[in-house]
Amino acid sequence: MRAASLGLGLAVVLAGCGGTAAAQQRAAAPTPMAAMATAMPAGPPVATTAVSIHNFAFNPPVITVPMGATVTWTNDDIEQHTATADDKSFDSDAVDHGKGFSFIFTKVGTFRYRCLIHPEMIGQVVVTAQKGE
Numbered sequence: 284m285r286a287a288s289l290g291l292g293l294a295v296v297l298a299g300c301g302g303t304a305a306a307q308q309r310a311a312a313p314t315p316m317a318a319m320a321t322a323m324p325a326g327p328p329v330a331t332t333a334v335s336i337h338n339f340a341f342n343p344p345v346i347t348v349p350m351g352a353t354v355t356w357t358n359d360d361i362e363q364h365t366a367t368a369d370d371k372s373f374d375s376d377a378v379d380h381g382k383g384f385s386f387i388f389t390k391v392g393t394f395r396y397r398c399l400i401h402p403e404m405i406g407q408v409v410v411t412a413q414k415g416e
Contacts, residue, residue, distance in 0.1 A: 341406035
């Protein structure tokens with residue numbers, strides 16, 4: 284009899300756990316990784332070909348360069364970082380402290396990138412047509 288009462292009580296408790304509106308809203312809420320995927324780097328574009336990785340951030344976070352420019356990322360943090368394009372057009376692999384990675388941009392466009400080790404670190408390169416074209 285006691286086992287039957289315990290089983291019935293457990294069934295009632297479990298039945299009350301399903302399908303509430305609050306539970307459905309929690310399930311539909313974006314995950315932190317999904318929110319990072321749509322995050323935009325802050326700040327106006329800076330005309331430079333040098334990006335410093337410092338304090339777990341790309342600095343400046345948004346740069347603008349002419350087509351054909353070589354951009355160099357330098358890791359000034361103790362931790363390893365990457366500079367990896369969301370569209371996979373470039374990937375530095377892990378860059379150690381004091382080391383760098385360079386990439387030549389041969390197409391006009393906007394290239395969002397992030398550190399694959401620390402995906403909250405995001406940046407953007409805006410490539411413009413060369414002068415005189």
